[in-house]
Amino acid sequence: MEQQSKRIVALDLIKGMSVIGMIIIHTLLINANVQSRSETAIGGFIVFLGRGTSIFLICMGITFMTSSHQSLKSSIKRGGLLLLAAFFMNFMKFIIPVIFGFASEDFIQKFGWHGPIEQQYLYLVLLGDILQLAGISLLFVGFIRKYVKNKFGILAIGLLIALVSKEISGINMDYPVLNYISDLFFSNDFPANVYFPVFPWMSFIIIGMFFGKWFQETNYDSKKLFKNMLYVGLLFIAVGAPLVFLYGDYNYGGFYHMGPGGVIYFAGWTLIFLWAIFNISLKMKENAFMRILKYCSRNLTSMYMIQWILISWGKGIFGYRQHGIGFVFLLIVLYMILTFSVQISLDLLRKKKPLIMFRRISTDEAVLK
Incomplete structure (x- = not known):
């Protein structure tokens, strides 16, 4: 074939x-x-x-597995560049308006901050968004791509991260630098320095990697890939929905800090959405x-x-x-x-x-x- x-x-x-x-x-x-x-x-x-962040992350995982740049070195390099881009973006977003005198007072007052203004803006420069999540994740998922060859092994790692996220969320090192790093991985506060902590959000990228590996094994047959997404998506919803709606405090607990049931539930709907968009795209002509x-x-x-x-x-x-x-x-x-x-x-x-x-x-x- x-x-x-x-x-x-x-x-x-x-x-x-x-x-x-x-x-x-x-x-x-x-x-x-x-x-x-x-x-x-x-x-x-x-x-x-x-609430569609999981769509982007699963797509990221799929394309990561099928990228022409497959080396561990390229993954680490890309992750580092994304982290630099994230902090550069925050500098441009928050510090440039202060330097040139057009910062929004309403925005600063919203936080109700007290203390040195420098500390307030350092907080904003360090604000963790999706670019920080993507950058840190690339530093780790490159090892998964290199050393885990079985697609179900990849999926198991993604689900394990979701499973333990609630148990390890909120870890605090009590030292400013180490505490910020722990927030990037385990934050459970809102609002906090970090909106998308690695645990559990990296799970979605790894779930995408699972389908990227499956895509490779089907000899890049996109129809089979998305049919598989539909079936797995339905299974995920069947497992995740009872957890979210019956035990929501632990399994959901808010969009930014989901538990295992929330990850599985959102991943299920995301996979079904991707299947639907794929089938729509088959009927679309280039325009x-x-x-x-x-x-x-x-x-x-x-x-x-x-x-x-x-x-x-x-x-x-x-x-x-x-x-x-x-x-x-x-x-x-x-x-x-x-x-x-x-x-x-x-x-x-x-x-x-x-x-x-x-x-x-x-x-x-x-x-x-």
Whole structure:
């Protein structure tokens, strides 16, 4: 049987949609008032979309296993670069507005801080988001990819991390630097320095790796892959739902600090969602919107950083959580335009071809990207 393409169009579309989605979600979270976020159907739906982090992480795990860069060294290097990018993004988000005098007072007052202003902004620079999670995870999952050859062994590691997460969450070293590192791995406070601790969130990446390995074993047959996702997703929901709804305090306990049941339950729905998007993508013809999504997918990390920096800077201009849903929609359009404009400008500076999003690309060219 001839080997099929390693590239899965559905994953490109999903990652591209996540770029569009995160601009919408982050704009709402930063600019919308309480009524707009919680008392309108549109605001509630957008907040619900913000619970889709597991989709991105499982996709990350799949592509990690099928990447052309398979060495342990490349995984560690990529992880280190993502960590540097994460702290650079926080510096740009929070310190640049202070240096140039357009920081949002409303945002600082929200925390009710007391003490030296330097300490407050150090807290913000160290704020742990999804880039820190991805960077730290890459430092570890490279070893799994290199040394664990059985796909069920990979899955067992992912589920084990979910299983022990509640038991080891909240570990505190009582020393500032060590305590921050322990927060990155085990934080259970909200709000805290860290929104996405490695335990349990790395579980989703490893579950994605399990399917990436399965994809390899099917000779890169994407139809078999997504059918397997459907079956495993249904199994995960059957196992996770009773745990979440009957023993929710331990197995869920909040979106950012889930227990084992929450991880399994969210992973189940994520896998079914991926199966549905794959089947929809089979019926779609190449068009301009799909090419834009693929462009976003190729530039996911940089566009994630760009939109967060722009939205954070905007707090000093538009205020923090002050606006109704109509004005927020105008800001969403503004930040969409600005994010794409900055990304395209960076492409031009690096002599890439951003206008590739507006034309067809051949199958061979797509696989190389």
